[in-house]
Amino acid sequence: MEGYTGKILRVNLTDGEFAVEDLDPDLIRQYVGGRGLGTKILYDEIDPAIDPLSPENKLIFLNGPLTGTGAPAGARYMVITKAPLTNTIACSNCGGSFGPELKQAGYDGIIFEGCSEEPVYLWIDNDNVEIRPAIDLWGKTTHETDDLIKAEIEDKFVARDTQIACIGPAGENMSKLACIISNRNRAAGRTGVGAVMGSKKLKAIAVRGTKGIKIANKEAFKKAVISAMDKLNAGPVTHEALPALGTPVLVNIVNECKILPTYNWQSSSYENANKISGETMAATIVTKHKGCFACSIACAKCTKVDSPDFKGEGEGPEYENIILMGSSCGIDDLAAIAKASYLCNELGMDTISVGGTIATAMELFEKGYLTEKDAGMKLNFGNAKALVAMTEKMGRGEGFGLVMADGGAPLAEKYGHPELFMGVKKLEAPAYDPRGVQGMGLQYATSNRGACHVRGYSMANEILGVHEKIDPLVTEGKAAVVITFQNLTAIIDSAGLCLFVALCPGFLYEEVQGLLNGATGFNYTIDELVQAGDRIWNLERLFNKKAGFTKEDDMLPKRLLEEPAGPNNDVCRLNEMLPEYYKLRGWDNGFPTQEKMSELGLK
């Protein structure tokens, strides 16, 4: 089998056993890999109604066929499980070098089952697989864990090639905002996948591999790689904006378009946006550009903060958390935002959800629903020191941080104002206000893992005009646009590519097809890929249905539907888009019809 290794490692943490299994080629072809294949495995193997933190849940790490092959931006591995934060299907996606190294070791992925009694970590050196004790690692930050595991390896050159994915204290405490960190600062971030790892007492996975990945057609693949790189290099975003400033390049434009969440989404533009912009970041704290494995974009920014209050270094912040921790908390101090991001990486938490939760807490505090006595500190908007202090408390599960570590929805509920939680399906919303970009509202509402931007980034056309310029303020035609992006994203994710390739004009199915066919030899047609994307989206939906979700869960926070804001002083007119969306999807009552399911070969 080419492109894939064809093998998956199954590890039972309850009895400490593991086995190597063959992947079914027919299944691979239907679901491509990564996100799609992982969802299929999870759907077949667990009851979607289970408690995500119970031993019955499974935790799947899975690569795509392009991961580690040298396809540009082909660095991604995906973590598929039932999500503790949302109770939906979870697929969190991460770059760096961990996925490629796992594949070099001979595995497309790993399925973790059961639960260990004592903390353990998994060691993989090609065929040599060991479940090792991790009592000494428990309680350590992600950076300390990385250092300690590497220090144990005798040959320092083997240590250098070893790639580690791990959780921090937040994952150990089963915070529903916990993520999985690899390469110290790259995160499989959203929906609390780190808590599942923590519930299984699995601290880390360390992998080193030297086996090689087979490519089906060397010449065709090379041609596709060059073609993809030429395209990325001709794209102004992928060749200039992202390499120069990283994702924070968006801060100013989103603010000028008046869709920048501010003061927990009470306003949609921020007077001090320039202080937290990509330009300011590049001029003040960025020290270096960094790329994930085989990436020709290199959007990551290494940063260093010298100010005594917030001293630190690491990667980021990224656009999303600059906004959620910045303007949404009324904070214009980039150093504090960077410090809070570093803490999230070290303690193992999703920066978007942490920012969103603190912003909710700040509004509760400002309105007098949450007191200083309860919170243990003054949580007023604009309080940069409180942002950093609370992030640390959440990561370590200390004091009121323990309450906040389960996310904004339970917090707002606890203090009697669920309407102040800004998210969907308990997932804190990312940093685009749908009152000025209607398609994103539909995307947040319908995304299978809750309010999420990387499941169907219609922003790319609505604001950025990447493939086609469309009006962000109207609702007409948005259902079709959102569906197109959702299905395409499912394929990009499943292939193991980074979603940012789709920020390049014309980087659509044809490019992905060229790369996939060169690597796998499958001869996918475009229609087949479009249908596979549709199939993956529908299967995720079916998982949620069995997990107990209904049509009513496709709902935005009241504020976005009732309080006008944005350039047109409008609300998000979700009701004008949702029925059309269901119709175009071939769904009845929010879920696939029998007819739709048999069309896609789903049961």
Add this chain to the structure above:
Amino acid sequence: MEKINIELRMFMTFKQYLPEGSLEGKAKMSLDDGATFGDILKILSIPVELPKIVIINGIIQGISDEINARILKEGDIVSIFPPVGGG
């Protein structure tokens, strides 16, 4: 001839075209009544063919031919970006 006043906000690579002495990428401009967006490009010597994203009063503008002919009015805020993206 009557004049209108607008605010210009330039970002990233477009900052270099701002009138001298502009601070933080912003400038006030006084234009003849009836002036178009295309006139701003001419006055500041911004090449028409440069790809750009134009936002007027928070509303993102459509294709470039239409933007260039767009007539400006008193108090307009005009923001110009190179193509950007992220997320």
Add this chain to the structure above:
Amino acid sequence: MDKIRIKIDHSKCTGCRHCETACSSNHYENIVNPALSRIRVFIDEKTDQFFPVIAGPFTEAECTCKYDVIIDGKEYDECNVCRASCPQRTWFREPDTGVPLKCDLCGDPPSPNCVEICNHGALSIVEI
């Protein structure tokens, strides 16, 4: 053949290792494997320093004098950035056979794949 050299500008390297995939897939039939690459990027993840190193021959004599290098204020053992396919290291030797690997300035006329694929300007060709 020896009319060109490869120039490495480590300040432009992003640590993406695309060169490693390109080198290995060029020298082996239908396989991508950084462990078989004749160029490796030494990455110090703590300081985010990236140093591409191109494989060369190993001789005992080269190792009689060991030294440390200071790069951007941090001290590294020479072995980290050395290009020799030496028996003390896993780098630049085939993992299964131990056969030493050496850059052959591939292509005819020479157009090394690592340079071709590098998108960040860290690797370039200079004529001599």
